[in-house]
Amino acid sequence: MPTTTREFHLVARPQGEPAPTDFALVERTLPDPEPGELLIRNLVISVDPYMRGKMSGVRTYTDPYELNAPMDGGAVGVVEASADPDVPVGTTVLHNAGWRSHAVVPAAHTRPVNTREPLGPSVYLGALGMPGQTAYVGLLHKAEMRRDDTVFVSGAAGAVGGVVGQLARLHGARRVVGSAGSPEKVAYLLDELGFDAAFDYRAGPVRKQLAEAAPEGIDVYFDNVGGEHLEAAIACANDFARFAVCGAISGYNATEPPYAPRNLFQIVTKRLTLRGFIVGDDPQLTGDFYRDVAPAVAEGRIRVRETVVEGLENAPEAFVSMLRGGNVGKMVVRVSH
Template identity: 45%
Template sequence: MSATITQQREIHLKSRPQGLPTPDNFELVETAAPQPQEGEILVENEWFSVDPYMRGRMNDGPSYVPPFQIGQPLEGGCVGKVIASSHRKYAAGDYVLGNLGWRKYWTSDGKGIQKIDASQAPPQTFLGVLGMTGMTAYVGLMKIGQLTEGDAVFVSAASGAVGSIVCQIARQKKCRVVGSAGSAKKIDWLKTKAGVDEAFNYHEVDDVSARLRELFPEGIDLYFDNVGGDHLAGAIDNMKDFGRIVCCGMISSYNDAQPEPGPANLFKIIVKRLRVQGFIVRDHLDMYREFQQQMGEWIAADKIVWKETVTQGLENAPQAFINLFHGDKMGKALVQV
């Protein structure tokens, strides 16, 4: 084992946000670097992901993962290079995928991490289209949504990390795809690069339900929900009988200090005999090999494109996270350490 690192830099949760997070909720801390023990590796992070779901972990309440703790570093998907190792399966220079983002260095005994082939694709791709982001889109459509060739599909937050991949998988299955997004630039990318059939800027629409009625005169077979709120209500209004709603995220409400009332048209779930299901991608890791093979084939054939919004510097990670809720970013939001 080699490499002696003495100083660590990491982002801590300083206080729990009330509503939209601010830079004051975070703190850049310099502390002693972790030291690998026998049988461990020392990893230097190069990339980590900032994702909307992390907002829920900043609240002190029950969820599918424990909340972040005040005064402790945040966590999230990361890709780094092994710089020292006494582990038999890892060598210095290997790239690994882990979950200890928001910091410069971390150690591991090999559990819960994965070696990646950085010659196959840029390392950060394994946080996006080839990682849990892409797999979320794949599992949500193929397993939860039971996507069928020719479906009429509506995707909210369609230019986002997950939504943009959802749109393109549905197009591979010869579906008619309509997406919503928050700027003219995003709408143009969805139409010219992602290949959706139609897209609309929700900031320019007073009534999402009415706009969907225009775009889906015969109704929606499958709605992939990343937003909740008026998008969910509008989709319910326009679903076909026996339609499917995949609930992946509800970014419209993540920063609400008090929960907004739910859609007033939930009774239509009964009338239309809809199937509405939420999911967490980590419950479906048995599909990882299938996803990797299929996504790899699509990428090799130039059938999938993606965008990245990259923020440089660990110290700027809090702002990169806050920007998720302002509608400025496109595709996968990443921090290059």
């Protein structure tokens, strides 16, 4: 029962914004699953900001993508053939063999997901997946958000930021402030996600807009953007504010050195704590995350929106669009139905 897969290989290291020629869609025949393995047909695959780092070829907390090999990434698929007696054909599983139509994966590297959720399987790539857990861990465990904090999150209309803001509200924030890259996204934050204030960071200086949106200062900053946003958050921070530093998407495609905040001495005078983190470092929090967030998503207390691109062949464009801010909520690519 050999199966053909189509899979994206990285064939060149992007300089600046990734170009279509950095990727190649390759067809090859998959072997039958060995004992303990599953053949999976992907339904949806994920494009995430962290993947840009893996394309650059530099080892950080994760290995870079190899050239001329399939890229990995989050995916949800259906088991089409199983050589593991515990995983029947037809099971829907979350796994990490994304950027392709089919894959043979050890069952131990997969996790069955609940297909009775009111939301589709892609929710496990967003609010109930890595981005949602990133929001949960960063806000509650790294920034140690407390009731009555004023919370600011940048990139608030993205997969992580939207969950951060809604979790902050559910955990008793005094005020939730978000930044996003268009008036439509600002309206989404205010009207759909219940932010108390939001601004379009392209419409004027971040520092000035943040000071107006949080006139009493901020106690927590969840940073997805870096650069000018980080400088503005330091400027508007209250004493003892805590920053969860999650990403710096403003610099991911940069070929010049990034914008550098000039006010770092306020880390001392305001006694700020900046804590960088990676969600994978705290697997022991996964249980807490599901217990807290899954019911909130199922009951609509955390609202979820997705930007869905149809067709595996469009995954590179979806990825580049996401880095430009072309998504509202989680950006996913639908590979099959």
